[in-house]
Amino acid sequence: MGISLRAALSRATFKASSQFTGAVEQTPMTKTAKPVRGAKTSKASAGKIHPIVIYPFKQPNHLSDLESLYGLVARLAAKPGSYARPITVMDRKTYYSMKGHREFQDFRTNTVALHSEIIDAWCVDTCQMWYVGLGAAFERGGENDVYWLIPGDFDYGTPAGQEVLGGLHDLPEIILELDQDVCVGEIATGHNNSKHLIDTYGTFALLYTWFPGEAQEIRQFTERPRSEFFAVRHSFLHEVLTQRWYPYEQTVVMLLQAVFGKKRISRFFVGSVSDLPGGSESLAPALQQVERTERVLKSMWRERNQYRGDWIQLYRHLETQSEQVRRTASTILQNHLT
Amino acid sequence: MRAINFICHAPQATKVSIVGDFNNWNPAANPMKHMPDRSWLTTINLKHGHHRYAFLIDGVLSLDPHAQGITRNDMGERVSLVPVS
Numbered sequence: 001m002g003i004s005l006r007a008a009l010s011r012a013t014f015k016a017s018s019q020f021t022g023a024v025e026q027t028p029m030t031k032t033a034k035p036v037r038g039a040k041t042s043k044a045s046a047g048k049i050h051p052i053v054i055y056p057f058k059q060p061n062h063l064s065d066l067e068s069l070y071g072l073v074a075r076l077a078a079k080p081g082s083y084a085r086p087i088t089v090m091d092r093k094t095y096y097s098m099k100g101h102r103e104f105q106d107f108r109t110n111t112v113a114l115h116s117e118i119i120d121a122w123c124v125d126t127c128q129m130w131y132v133g134l135g136a137a138f139e140r141g142g143e144n145d146v147y148w149l150i151p152g153d154f155d156y157g158t159p160a161g162q163e164v165l166g167g168l169h170d171l172p173e174i175i176l177e178l179d180q181d182v183c184v185g186e187i188a189t190g191h192n193n194s195k196h197l198i199d200t201y202g203t204f205a206l207l208y209t210w211f212p213g214e215a216q217e218i219r220q221f222t223e224r225p226r227s228e229f230f231a232v233r234h235s236f237l238h239e240v241l242t243q244r245w246y247p248y249e250q251t252v253v254m255l256l257q258a259v260f261g262k263k264r265i266s267r268f269f270v271g272s273v274s275d276l277p278g279g280s281e282s283l284a285p286a287l288q289q290v291e292r293t294e295r296v297l298k299s300m301w302r303e304r305n306q307y308r309g310d311w312i313q314l315y316r317h318l319e320t321q322s323e324q325v326r327r328t329a330s331t332i333l334q335n336h337l338t
Numbered sequence: 339m340r341a342i343n344f345i346c347h348a349p350q351a352t353k354v355s356i357v358g359d360f361n362n363w364n365p366a367a368n369p370m371k372h373m374p375d376r377s378w379l380t381t382i383n384l385k386h387g388h389h390r391y392a393f394l395i396d397g398v399l400s401l402d403p404h405a406q407g408i409t410r411n412d413m414g415e416r417v418s419l420v421p422v423s
Contacts, residue, residue: 023391023402023420024343170388170407170421177388178409178419220416221408268407268419 047144047234049172051076051086052133053116054126054228056153059098063107064157069150072165074115084140086116089133091123126151126228127250131241138237147237148172151228164271172231174266181236181263182254184222185229185270194286197336199224202290202329203252209322210297214259222267225252226289229270236263246299248292256300283337290329294322339383340422346393346402349376356380357399358391363411365394384422392417 053073060066076083090112098104112118121132130149137147148171155161164187174183189196203225207215218225226249232240239261246253258265301318305311344356354370360382361367370378370393378393390411393400399415401408407419 023405023418024345167421174388174407174409174419178390180409264410266407266409266419268421 047142047146047176048084049076049082049169049176049231050084050137050141050145050147051116051150052130052137052147053086053088053150054129054133054152055088055090055094055112057091057094057126058153059094059101059104062157063103065155065161066107066152067111068156068162068165069152070111070115072150072156072168077115084137084145087133087137088112088116088118089123089129090118090120091129092120093122095120125247127245127247130250131245134232134237135241138234138241141234143234145234146172146175146231147234148231149228160272167270168229170268170270171229174268175231175233178266179264180233180266182230182232182258183266183268184224184227184251184255186222186224186227186267187229187270188272192336194282194333194337195224195226197333198286198289198329199226201332202286202326203249203293205325205329206290206294206297206322207252209325210301210318211256214256217259218255218265221265222255225255226293227251230254236261244303246296248296249289252293253296253300283333286333286337287330290326290333294326298322339385341381342384342420342422343379343381344370344391344393344402346370346378346395346400347376348378348393348395348400351378351395353396354378355394356382356391357394358417359389359411360384360391363413365397384420386422389420389422390417391420 051073053069056066073086073088076086090108095108108118119132119136121129123129123132134147134149141147148168150168154164156165168185171183171185174180187195200223204215204219207218207225228251230251232254236258240254240257243257255265257263298315298319302311302315305314308314346354346356348354354372355365356368356370357363357365368380368382370380373379388407390409391402391405392411392415393402399417401416402418405418406421408416409419411417
């Protein structure tokens with residue numbers, strides 16, 4: 001949707017304080033200007049965009065957030081020339097926990113199933129839901145296609161959330177227009193937000209321990225290496241799907257694989273949006289996310305280095321450092337989130 | 339086409355221009371004007387889509403710290419992204 005009003009206003013504030021750099025749409029629109037000589041021509045692609053919605057594991061009490069989300073899905077479904085039929089992945093546990101709720105059943109039948117294909121699956125966690133959805137879409141896709149993951153458990157019903165929804169389409173479009181392999185969407189968070197704390201003291205600290213060179217490359221693009229907002233090109237998704245699918249933190253894994261394979265990475269700011277209530281704002285899930293990140297990084301490191309003669313000595317050395325990093329992260333998270 | 343204002347805060351710079359896909363990364367194509375608040379400004383008409391760009395501050399390619407995105411150009415350099423609706 002281009003530069004948002006909120007972003008423009010935010011930038012206008014920066015401008016007023018003479019601390020501003022950036023790009024802002026000028027109003028009114030200029031419609032008479034000739035095309036700039038030498039302008040880039042977008043790489044036309046016949047590729048379709050495959051939206052994959054991850055239905056919230058825990059059904060929210062109010063449907064406003066999901067209604068906003070499926071408003072977007074309805075708009076995408078109405079453009080079959082650009083978008084494949086959207087997919088919604090729904091965990092069977094979610095389904096059975098809500099089976100007696102009339103409102104849920106109506107919403108599932110009259111909205112979710114109307115605008116998307118529901119894939120019901122028994123999943124151990126969200127990462128498995130991603131695997132199910134991305135895998136199903138991939139099998140229907142083609143060489144030039146792009147796969148766009150849309151997490152369902154955010155407060156899209158708020159004005160800020162609706163603005164985010166309005167701009168999420170930039171992620172797959174960047175891949176198509178600029179010939180990228182993966183585009184990560186970044187959301188704004190405060191310095192004391194649990195996501196920010198986890199990424200700063202957990203994810204990046206652990207990445208710098210296990211994969212220091214790759215961590216630097218990733219951080220050149222994003223401060224949110226666990227983002228749930230991303231789009232990925234067909235050929236790169238093929239590589240990702242056919243390699244080992246680790247049980248946690250798929251965006252981190254994908255970014256590492258992108259760096260290993262020298263893929264084209266982009267990052268795009270999608271706005272300010274929060275997890276639905278019951279998300280990961282408290283200490284226990286925050287600690288769990290740090291522990292999961294450590295587990296997946298250790299697994300990846302072992303898989304990449306187990307053929308070296310001295311790998312176990314180096315592994316034990318890194319494991320000691322990693323434990324210190326994790327303990328420090330736990331202390332910081334405990335200080336901020338309790 | 340939309341007119342986009344690009345503003346770069348580089349108070350100590352003597353010469354700033356903007357380079358991007360829209361001007362074939364030509365440093366001479368879009369010089370920026372020094373404003374009274376010591377920022378640098380230029381306006382460029384851009385068509386719908388996503389455009390890669392960077393500021394050239396006294397010859398040094400610089401990211402826009404307030405850009406909406408980051409990617410790489412065809413030279414493999416990190417550059418900024420602007421969407422135009």
